[in-house]
Amino acid sequence: MTIPSRKQLLSSFQLGPWKLPNRMIMAPMTRSRAGVGDAANELTARYYQQRADAGLIISEGSQISAQGKGYPGTPGIFTREQIAGWKTTTDAVHAAGGRIFLQLWHVGRLSHPSMQPNGQLPVAPSAIKADGQIYTVEGPQPYVVPRALELGEIPGVIEDFRQGAENAKAAGFDGVELHGANGYLIDQFLRDGSNTRTDAYGGSVENRVRFLKEIVEAVIPVFGADRVGVRLAPALNIFSMSDSTPQTTFGHAADVLSQYGLAYLHVVELGEVPFDFEELKRRFGGSYIANGGFDAERAEIAIETGRADLVAFGTRFLANPDLVERFRQGDPLNTPDPSTFYQGGERGYTDYPALHGPGSAR
Numbered sequence: 001m002t003i004p005s006r007k008q009l010l011s012s013f014q015l016g017p018w019k020l021p022n023r024m025i026m027a028p029m030t031r032s033r034a035g036v037g038d039a040a041n042e043l044t045a046r047y048y049q050q051r052a053d054a055g056l057i058i059s060e061g062s063q064i065s066a067q068g069k070g071y072p073g074t075p076g077i078f079t080r081e082q083i084a085g086w087k088t089t090t091d092a093v094h095a096a097g098g099r100i101f102l103q104l105w106h107v108g109r110l111s112h113p114s115m116q117p118n119g120q121l122p123v124a125p126s127a128i129k130a131d132g133q134i135y136t137v138e139g140p141q142p143y144v145v146p147r148a149l150e151l152g153e154i155p156g157v158i159e160d161f162r163q164g165a166e167n168a169k170a171a172g173f174d175g176v177e178l179h180g181a182n183g184y185l186i187d188q189f190l191r192d193g194s195n196t197r198t199d200a201y202g203g204s205v206e207n208r209v210r211f212l213k214e215i216v217e218a219v220i221p222v223f224g225a226d227r228v229g230v231r232l233a234p235a236l237n238i239f240s241m242s243d244s245t246p247q248t249t250f251g252h253a254a255d256v257l258s259q260y261g262l263a264y265l266h267v268v269e270l271g272e273v274p275f276d277f278e279e280l281k282r283r284f285g286g287s288y289i290a291n292g293g294f295d296a297e298r299a300e301i302a303i304e305t306g307r308a309d310l311v312a313f314g315t316r317f318l319a320n321p322d323l324v325e326r327f328r329q330g331d332p333l334n335t336p337d338p339s340t341f342y343q344g345g346e347r348g349y350t351d352y353p354a355l356h357g358p359g360s361a362r
């Protein structure tokens with residue numbers, strides 16, 4: 001039985017070709033537990049399989065190239081080994097009746113020579129560094145000034161995204177999400193605080209959205225538009241991100257994205273600057289996933305009032321493999337343990353107890 005205050009959240013929803021059993025999305029979360037060659041492994045598969053009753057799982061960010069990597073232990077999607085590693089996860093999720101998208105990721109300037117091929121500088125739209133420190137194998141180090149991508153290199157990066165989608169398909173994913181949020185490469189192109197280019201990819205809002213647009217257009221033929229989603233975080237200024245007119249910039253991005261019949265727009269509704277997310281949803285026009293600090297009650301209200309079609313949960317899914325059933329029955333939740341977010345093997349990964357379903361206590 002579903003408790004009445006969760007009715008909308010636990011109702012089905014037609015997303016692209018799928019009738020999702022509920023409107024709960026597992027948000028993408030980096031867990032830094034990839035194995036040899038940055039390949040997802042059996043443990044990854046178990047973690048995602050435990051959470052397969054989500055309406056849709058969005059995987060942790062998966063780098064599309066060696067250049068796109070910025071953290072130890074994140075799983076890639078550009079080698080044969082990495083494709084095979086992820087196949088174990090998609091098989092496990094499908095065997096449990098779930099659906100899973102891969103999040104395609106390029107970190108841009110948020111990397112470090114110690115993590116780049118041949119100790120090269122990380123790349124970005126412009127040679128502007130992020131403040132603060134990056135976690136490397138040698139401990140925390142300051143971010144470096146990245147190298148601005150040359151105009152002639154940009155098609156190659158777009159091709160890496162397209163190939164990443166191709167590889168995700170080969171690995172059995174149901175679709176892909178482009179990581180355009182949280183200060184990584186696509187976001188760096190979108191905002192004028194990190195993009196001061198004077199060519200076709202910088203300056204006007206149209207030019208700054210061009211990189212995202214061209215990636216979307218490259219990836220759509222691989223999966224079909226209804227299996228491609230985009231994630232944005234318009235108001236979030238982490239990693240030294242800023243924009244002089246966020247509503248205009250991201251409003252234009254939403255207009256552009258509205259043309260393709262995409263699976264969804266996924267928006268991190270957190271941040272430091274005022275932002276009208278409802279306007280963004282209206283301008284996009286398609287399925288809209290809201291994320292950021294939602295509990296069951298707020299999620300229910302968001303769906304009921306039409307503010308969102310679906311809600312993505314991060315830390316709550318991380319700590320509760322049976323989150324859907326807990327919400328359905330109004331049970332208390334496990335508390336997430338931040339000390340094992342990005343390390344710890346099985347601990348804090350596959351060992352959060354379930355109250356319901358396989359492996360549950362009763």
Ligand SMILES: Cc1cc2nc3c(=O)[nH]c(=O)nc-3n(C[C@H](O)[C@H](O)[C@H](O)COP(=O)(O)O)c2cc1C
Binds near residue numbers: 027028029031061341
């Ligand atoms: C451990 C951890 C890892 C994350 N990794 C990613 C990631 O790889 N890609 C991404 O877009 N967001 C990432 N996020 C952000 C989450 O998807 C989400 O936006 C954030 O946790 C806020 O939602 P919540 O309040 O429901 O947890 C991460 C968050 C956490 C806690």
